[in-house]
Amino acid sequence: MPGDRLTLQDRQQIAAGLREGLTYAAVGRRIGRPTSTVTREVMRNGGPRAYHAEAAHQLGAGHACQRRNPAPVTSPGGADLGGRDPRIVEEVGAQSVELMIQAGLPQMMAKVLAALFTTDGGSLTSVDLVRRLRVSPASVSKAIGYLENQALIKRERDPRSRAERYVIEDDAVFTSIMAGARNQIRIAEACTAGARKLGVATPAGARLENTSQFLRHVIDDLVRSAEHWHAVHFTHPRQASETD
Missing domain, CATH: 1.10.10.10 (Winged helix-like DNA-binding domain superfamily/Winged helix DNA-binding domain)
Incomplete structure (x- = not known):
């Protein structure tokens, strides 16, 4: 098996594994390849939902010479x-x-x-x-x-x-969480308004009111936790001397 080049049979096994819903690690074990090899192969060829063995093999064969003599990679x-x-x-x-x-x-x-x-x-x-x-x-x-x-x-x-x-900022995930929390609060407010219009004593109104209360409690907990850990990890960044 020369280097890490995949054969058509390997790629057909990868395609079969994806159809079966196997993880990349499981597919790798099936064909005797590292998980990283399977991951690169699939993501270079359309991802798990669009992977086709024959098309991937043709593309791989077409670039074989380029892989033997790769050009210097610059960012x-x-x-x-x-x-x-x-x-x-x-x-x-x-x-x-x-x-x-x-x-x-x-x-x-x-x-x-x-x-x-x-x-x-x-x-x-x-x-x-x-x-x-x-x-x-x-x-x-x-x-x-x-x-x-x-x-x-x-x-x-x-x-x-x-x-x-x-x-992308270092705390991009925090920013996204907070934006999502604001959207969820708007949904909770809409549920509360809907419950009042329908009547909180009705099944539909009670369902909306319960949903609203659930969202408010969960989002409140999420926001407090996110703000706490944001202060720990991002508000006071480590000094250069600490990272040397």
Whole structure:
């Protein structure tokens, strides 16, 4: 078995495993390959829902020569990799994408978010993302709009190049949680209003009132916990001397 190159039979087994709902680790054990190899293979070829063995094999064969003599990999748009092996960064990103998809995030949105998370600079331009992910500008634009609505990223104008950059802050998840909490509170308020109109003594009204109270209690607990841990991890960042 030369190197880590997958055969058509390997890819057919991967496709079969995905149809059966197996994890990447289980598929890897079936074909005798590391989980990371299966993860990269699937994410490079459309993800678990769009993976096709024959198409993936043709694409792999077409790039075989390029893999034997790879061009030096540089980070797009000046977003350096901190001296790390680009393959390791790609592996971490692919695993992150898989988990985000399983959590319900659309595939392209997951890819863009993972790309931003795995850059030291925390920001990329549209051109950077198109090159890194090998997708169309339209796909990037749609993903950016979605992630902005989730309060996970923001746009900034580079003062030097005037190019628009997409930025992920260190506490992006906290910001997104708080935005989601505000939306849930609005839902709770709407449930309360609906319960009053229908009558809280009716089955429908009681259902809405119970839903409202449940949401309020859960969101209150979530917000207090998020604010506490945000203060611990982000309000007082470690000094450079502490990280040396």
